Amino acid sequence: xxxxxxxxGATPNPSRYAFMAGEMLSDYGHTIVPLxxxxxxVAGKEILDIRTSPxxxxxxxxxxxxxPKRQPALYDYIVGLKPKRVIFNPGTENPSLYExxxxxxxxxxxxxxxxxxxxxxxxNA
Numbered sequence: 001x002x003x004x005x006x007x008x009g010a011t012p013n014p015s016r017y018a019f020m021a022g023e024m025l026s027d028y029g030h031t032i033v034p035l036x037x038x039x040x041x042v043a044g045k046e047i048l049d050i051r052t053s054p055x056x057x058x059x060x061x062x063x064x065x066x067x068p069k070r071q072p073a074l075y076d077y078i079v080g081l082k083p084k085r086v087i088f089n090p091g092t093e094n095p096s097l098y099e100x101x102x103x104x105x106x107x108x109x110x111x112x113x114x115x116x117x118x119x120x121x122x123x124n125a
Contacts, residue, residue, distance in 0.1 A: 003123070004031045004058055006081060008074065009065030009092075010047045012040025017089065018065035021113045028117050050074070059083040063113045068094040079104045085125070087111050 005025050009018045018034075022042035025032050034042040035050040048054045062083045066074065071094055078086065079100055086101055086108040088094065093110055101108045109125065116122040 002030050003060035005061040007034045007063055010034030010036040010042050011038050024117050053077050061085050063087040064092040071097055075100050087113055
């Protein structure tokens with residue numbers, strides 16, 4: 001089952017985990033929408049400027065690669081995407097955002113998207 005996944009903190013830098021996640025999600029057959037502040041591509045998809053809060057519908061998963069200090073400006077946007085879940089990758093954990101997601105009824109988990117994909121948990125979690 002393909003899960004439309006928004007990658008927040010996407011980068012065209014192949015040494016970054018956000019880039020690796022985009023490549024791996026695509027390799028596993030998931031639709032990705034990379035959002036970031038740097039121009040470029042991930043897995044052949046143009047990185048959209050998150051500062052413009054692009055409208056995206058039917059979001060299954062948001063996977064975060066932005067640290068907690070930069071997240072507050074994104075709270076409303078993330079909740080407004082109405083994802084079925086939000087994955088907090090290592091280094092992005094944020095209890096304040098957990099509260100906002102809980103209030104909106106959006107499940108969240110602290111996990112690594114790359115590990116979830118490799119172990120089959122991404123599709124089943």
